[in-house]
Amino acid sequence: MRVALFLTCVNDTLYPDTGRAVLKLLNRLGVEVDFPMAQTCCGQAHYNTGYRHQAEPLARHYSDVFGEYDAIVTPSGSCAAMVRELYPRLGERAAAEGRGDELSRVLAPVIPKTYELTEFLVDVLGVVDVGAYYPHKVTYHPTCHGLRSLGLGDRPRRLLEAVKGLELVELPGAEECCGFGGTFAVKNPDVSAAMGLDKVLGAESTGAGRLCAADNSCLMHLGGTMSRLRTEIKPVHIAEILASTEDDTEGDAT
Amino acid sequence: MSGTFVGMPAFPAAAHGAVADRTLRANLRHATHTIRDKRARAVTELDDWAELREAGKQIKDHTLRHLDTYLVQLEEAVVRAGGTVHWAVDADEANSLVTRLVQETGEREVVKVKSMATQEIGLNEALEEAGIRAYETDLAELIVQLGKDRPSHILVPAIHRNRGEIRDIFEHEMASWGRPAPEALADSPAELAEAARLHLREKFLRAKVGISGANFMVAETGTLVILESEGNGRMCLTLPETLISVVGIEKIVPTWRDLEVFLQTLPRSSTAERMNPYTSTWTGTSDSDGPRTFHLVLLDNGRTDTLADEVGRQALRCIRCSACLNVCPVYERAGGHAYGSVYPGPIGAILSPQLRGMGSEIDRSLPYASSLCGACYEVCPVAIDIPEVLVHLRERVAEGGEVVRNGARITVRPAKGHAAERAAMRATAWAFGRPGILRTGQRLASRTRRLHPRKLPGPGKAWGASRDLPEVPQESFRDWWARTDGGKGEVK
Numbered sequence: 001m002r003v004a005l006f007l008t009c010v011n012d013t014l015y016p017d018t019g020r021a022v023l024k025l026l027n028r029l030g031v032e033v034d035f036p037m038a039q040t041c042c043g044q045a046h047y048n049t050g051y052r053h054q055a056e057p058l059a060r061h062y063s064d065v066f067g068e069y070d071a072i073v074t075p076s077g078s079c080a081a082m083v084r085e086l087y088p089r090l091g092e093r094a095a096a097e098g099r100g101d102e103l104s105r106v107l108a109p110v111i112p113k114t115y116e117l118t119e120f121l122v123d124v125l126g127v128v129d130v131g132a133y134y135p136h137k138v139t140y141h142p143t144c145h146g147l148r149s150l151g152l153g154d155r156p157r158r159l160l161e162a163v164k165g166l167e168l169v170e171l172p173g174a175e176e177c178c179g180f181g182g183t184f185a186v187k188n189p190d191v192s193a194a195m196g197l198d199k200v201l202g203a204e205s206t207g208a209g210r211l212c213a214a215d216n217s218c219l220m221h222l223g224g225t226m227s228r229l230r231t232e233i234k235p236v237h238i239a240e241i242l243a244s245t246e247d248d249t250e251g252d253a254t
Numbered sequence: 255m256s257g258t259f260v261g262m263p264a265f266p267a268a269a270h271g272a273v274a275d276r277t278l279r280a281n282l283r284h285a286t287h288t289i290r291d292k293r294a295r296a297v298t299e300l301d302d303w304a305e306l307r308e309a310g311k312q313i314k315d316h317t318l319r320h321l322d323t324y325l326v327q328l329e330e331a332v333v334r335a336g337g338t339v340h341w342a343v344d345a346d347e348a349n350s351l352v353t354r355l356v357q358e359t360g361e362r363e364v365v366k367v368k369s370m371a372t373q374e375i376g377l378n379e380a381l382e383e384a385g386i387r388a389y390e391t392d393l394a395e396l397i398v399q400l401g402k403d404r405p406s407h408i409l410v411p412a413i414h415r416n417r418g419e420i421r422d423i424f425e426h427e428m429a430s431w432g433r434p435a436p437e438a439l440a441d442s443p444a445e446l447a448e449a450a451r452l453h454l455r456e457k458f459l460r461a462k463v464g465i466s467g468a469n470f471m472v473a474e475t476g477t478l479v480i481l482e483s484e485g486n487g488r489m490c491l492t493l494p495e496t497l498i499s500v501v502g503i504e505k506i507v508p509t510w511r512d513l514e515v516f517l518q519t520l521p522r523s524s525t526a527e528r529m530n531p532y533t534s535t536w537t538g539t540s541d542s543d544g545p546r547t548f549h550l551v552l553l554d555n556g557r558t559d560t561l562a563d564e565v566g567r568q569a570l571r572c573i574r575c576s577a578c579l580n581v582c583p584v585y586e587r588a589g590g591h592a593y594g595s596v597y598p599g600p601i602g603a604i605l606s607p608q609l610r611g612m613g614s615e616i617d618r619s620l621p622y623a624s625s626l627c628g629a630c631y632e633v634c635p636v637a638i639d640i641p642e643v644l645v646h647l648r649e650r651v652a653e654g655g656e657v658v659r660n661g662a663r664i665t666v667r668p669a670k671g672h673a674a675e676r677a678a679m680r681a682t683a684w685a686f687g688r689p690g691i692l693r694t695g696q697r698l699a700s701r702t703r704r705l706h707p708r709k710l711p712g713p714g715k716a717w718g719a720s721r722d723l724p725e726v727p728q729e730s731f732r733d734w735w736a737r738t739d740g741g742k743g744e745v746k
Binding site for chain 2: 007009011012013014015016017019020023024034035037038039040041043044046047048050052053054055057058061089096127144145148149174175176177179180181182184185186187188189190191192194195196198220221223224225227228239245
């Protein structure tokens with residue numbers, strides 16, 4: 001099976017540690033991972049802000065770059081949802097504009113092969129215990145697109161529960177949005193900040209030392225709020241927890 | 255739609271004050287979370303909820319696709335049953351029609367059943383101008399009316415008020431509208447409800463004209479249906495001599511059998527009840543009981559234009575249950591008034607800009623009043639994909655395009671004020687088509703990382719007011735991958 005890592009433009013630029021964690025984790029599970037250097041961005045920000053036509057060439061590019069792989073793994077629920085849920089819609093809208101099914105045909109191959117990391121682990125590799133060690137109290141925030149668009153369900157939770165040393169505690173109001181929402185964070189900063197603050201206070205109230213999620217864009221918003229508030233609790237991507245082993249200093253992989 | 259909200263500031267500005275209002279936030283949080291949790295329990299009780307939801311969606315879609323046929327069928331049935339049918343293309347026409355119909359009775363006051371359609375057209379204000387007083391008889395609408403306030407929720411329009419505030423409104427305002435509040439009124443729900451009951455009773459017994467909307471209109475028999483909780487609707491629908499119902503043309507269902515679906519999904523989605531206390535149905539007039547004269551005003555007011563949009567038309571499936579408001583994290587913090595419409599919350603954010611068009615600042619800002627979390631779509635009993643429509647309307651703001659307004663197909667230009675964003679989206683789309691450019695940008699960001707401020711100036715302030723920026727790493731992943739040959743060259 002030829003597996004490609006679609007790291008996403010945000011992770012590539014700002015969170016390379018998450019990329020290294022995915023690599024380390026998948027290698028440990030016996031999966032060879034390629035990182036096609038031509039990859040850039042799935043086009044989600046463009047699409048969701050109302051620039052569907054600008055998202056189209058990015059979707060085509062994604063299809064070009066990843067078309068030949070058997071599986072495309074991404075550590076982002078929202079970018080996986082862009083490909084799986086919204087690429088079909090790009091094709092449908094193009095057809096509705098009288099451009100036929102050309103775009104649908106171009107995008108079709110990559111849609112079913114794109115997996116969010118926890119889906120790939122549980123559904124494709126069939127593992128729940130990935131052999132990780134992470135001696136921290138952790139609370140988990142299911143991010144909206146992973147939860148509602150992809151239907152990740154209890155996959156992340158099952159993976160976290162199998163991690164040695166990890167104590168998983170319930171996040172109050174877990175299924176409520178953190179308030180990031182891409183450009184929403186700057187177009188409606190007051191509401192976005194209020195949602196973020198409530199989420200951070202909820203996470204703090206659990207007594208956990210780490211707030212875990214499967215999407216760094218949400219964690220950027222929450223982490224920025226935590227850093228401003230100087231909280232004890234820190235954000236961490238689920239890949240970094242799952243990659244950690246007893247060999248890592250204090251259980252942190254990176 | 256109503257002129258009440260014209261001149262509203264755009265959503266972010268309107269939300270700014272609400273977010274800072276701690277009483278409002280607490281009232282809304284308490285109320286929405288209570289209904290939200292109860293609804294979730296009421297829905298889980300039914301193991302065929304998913305099928306009911308799908309059936310509701312399909313019945314509505316089918317009806318909308320054949321709306322012309324069903325409207326004519328409905329009109330014939332209503333006329334056959336002794337009613338009169340009027341067609342109103344917009345709010346002004348509907349308001350003049352209803353004003354004239356009331357004037358013809360010679361009455362100067364009317365009692366009203368809670369109705370979104372009449373709020374949408376600003377009927378009370380139009381009647382007021384003609385010297386006719388409209389009394390709202392739904393408890394929450396009464397609170398809003400007495401408080402000279404605006405509704406902030408579809409189902410519970412006074413959701414932004416707590417018991418103490420309601421007590422004060424009753425004490426200060428009831429006397430100028432009729433029977434005053436009892437002496438030493440307490441703020442317990444029972445005492446407040448009793449005060450409203452006494453105040454309203456004299457209105458019910460005196461009124462000769464009732465005005466309502468309807469939840470459903472059954473085309474095959476010309477029957478109108480109202481679901482309610484308080485019994486005020488039953489009073490207004492049966493006691494007056496003349497009944498005038500103003501109903502949006504999308505409220506039709508073809509047959510009685512179709513009601514079976516919505517009589518299950520609407521109460522559970524709105525009040526979290528298995529069944530609502532009162533369901534009233536009426537077909538034309540009857541010599542033995544109820545109003546002797548019945549007028550049905552069929553309201554378009556932007557609905558046909560909305561129907562012409564193949565993505566946006568799903569908003570017309572809405573049965574006004576409010577489930578989307580109660581789960582929405584944005585509504586919970588911004589409050590209903592920020593939406594500048596009688597339709598607040600997620601459904602309002604897609605309905606108002608379609609019904610009113612995007613001519614105003616507030617209507618152009620509503621499609622962005624969402625983090626696209628999808629909670630609204632998940633609970634919608636007719637499966638309106640609200641995030642899909644929001645994004646579609648953002649596209650109309652950002653890129654312009656063809657729309658139908660007042661029945662004519664026109665091309666709208668991209669909205670002003672989005673030039674910088676449009677340029678940025680084009681530039682990033684261009685750069686992302688060229689991995690080399692992205693890499694150069696990343697390197698530049700990494701090299702200058704020590705110079706990056708923790709807070710951005712200018713438009714970046716919107717981020718930095720509450721959040722620190724992430725630190726740019728020394729090296730992007732792709733540079734690390736290239737340097738270490740995919741990690742092989744690194745001892746880690």
